Amino acid sequence: MKCRRIVSIGLLPDYVRAQFEPEYEILSVSDSSREEVVKAMDETVIAVIARGSVYFDGELMDRAPGLKLIARTGVGYDSVSIEEATDRGLPVTYTPGAMSRSVGELTLSLILAACKKLNIWRQALQDADWNLRYLETSQDLEGKILGIIGYGRIGRQVRMLSRGFGLRTLANDPYIDHSSFADDDITFVSFEDLLQQANIITLHVPLTGETRGLINRQNIGLIQPGSVLINTARGPVIESLDLLHKALEKGPLGAVGLDVSPDEPPDAAHPIFRHTRAYVTGHIAARTPLSQQRILETMVREVRAILNGTQPNLANIVNPEVLEDQAGSDSSSS
Numbered sequence: 001m002k003c004r005r006i007v008s009i010g011l012l013p014d015y016v017r018a019q020f021e022p023e024y025e026i027l028s029v030s031d032s033s034r035e036e037v038v039k040a041m042d043e044t045v046i047a048v049i050a051r052g053s054v055y056f057d058g059e060l061m062d063r064a065p066g067l068k069l070i071a072r073t074g075v076g077y078d079s080v081s082i083e084e085a086t087d088r089g090l091p092v093t094y095t096p097g098a099m100s101r102s103v104g105e106l107t108l109s110l111i112l113a114a115c116k117k118l119n120i121w122r123q124a125l126q127d128a129d130w131n132l133r134y135l136e137t138s139q140d141l142e143g144k145i146l147g148i149i150g151y152g153r154i155g156r157q158v159r160m161l162s163r164g165f166g167l168r169t170l171a172n173d174p175y176i177d178h179s180s181f182a183d184d185d186i187t188f189v190s191f192e193d194l195l196q197q198a199n200i201i202t203l204h205v206p207l208t209g210e211t212r213g214l215i216n217r218q219n220i221g222l223i224q225p226g227s228v229l230i231n232t233a234r235g236p237v238i239e240s241l242d243l244l245h246k247a248l249e250k251g252p253l254g255a256v257g258l259d260v261s262p263d264e265p266p267d268a269a270h271p272i273f274r275h276t277r278a279y280v281t282g283h284i285a286a287r288t289p290l291s292q293q294r295i296l297e298t299m300v301r302e303v304r305a306i307l308n309g310t311q312p313n314l315a316n317i318v319n320p321e322v323l324e325d326q327a328g329s330d331s332s333s334s
């Protein structure tokens with residue numbers, strides 16, 4: 001049977017489908033049901049667009065022997081087993097940078113909402129509690145210390161967007177050359193120093209074995225009382241929602257801002273989602289027309305290049321060595 005099917009885990013807008021059809025058939029399956037993905041994988045599948053949270057591992061890859069590539073729509077690729085894709089010679093495309101600005105903007109929104117205590121003031125109005133304005137205060141960003149953990153594309157956007165608020169900025173990122181950011185007016189410190197010194201801590205690391213549970217019950221106590229913790233990176237970078245809820249109730253956290261949860265979709269009944277000092281959104285930081293357009297255009301371009309046998313932009317390939325190996329074996333056999 002000829003392999004002509006592209007499986008999209010999660011929905012694709014019609015204008016994106018139109019760029020593949022009728023040459024390829026598109027089958028969309030739920031982005032949170034492994035069972036549906038298992039059923040969709042067969043010998044007709046030529047490419048998989050892995051959106052959402054179903055983990056795309058070697059077992060799923062092996063069910064589709066005609067598979068030529070896996071595409072991610074985003075910068076995080078923790079939902080694909082890169083090692084198993086590389087072992088099978090499958091390139092994994094992604095779209096780094098396409099949504100950095102939008103994620104930076106949502107991060108700033110969560111910081112502002114948390115510092116200005118927007119939930120509390122809305123509740124006071126709904127409760128006709130006018131006197132609360134004499135008893136409670138918002139916080140200014142001016143004079144506060146912002147701590148950025150992971151100073152990559154999004155961490156730097158947050159730094160750029162936060163200029164003008166009069167914050168002092170610390171960053172922690174052991175994997176970059178700190179000297180190249182000498183003009184950023186930023187101080188690089190250890191992870192522990194950042195937790196101890198910052199009033200606003202924002203996470204921008206990828207989810208890896210090292211960053212899973214980066215904020216945990218052993219170190220959350222280092223954070224200053226009343227501090228704000230923001231996570232727009234990946235949910236499992238914080239040990240659990242229970243830990244955050246406890247830290248809001250008993251200290252040290254003054255507020256949290258979350259776009260991501262350890263499990264997605266999360267348990268909507270978790271008390272954190274009703275906490276007055278929790279500002280929450282459901283993994284929507286990159287769901288803006290501009291970012292979606294950039295993400296989907298890049299994805300379509302790279303998928304079509306690989307399927308057509310032309311050269312994709314290697315900056316958008318997580319494991320470019322796979323394509324280099326293929327090029328090497330093509331030239332040695334010609």
Ligand code: NAD
Pocket residue numbers: 074075076077096097099100103149150151152153154155172173174175176204205206207210211232233234259260283284285286
């Ligand atoms: P990036 O690769 O440009 O930056 C990540 C930075 O983290 C790198 O500089 C790296 O050196 C650093 N880092 C890695 N491990 C670290 C550690 N243990 N301690 C400190 N720093 C560490 O990635 P990016 O484009 O800035 O994206 C960051 C993450 O944001 C993505 O991996 C993704 O998980 C998440 N993200 C979320 C959304 C959303 O919708 N909420 C959208 C896009 C990206």
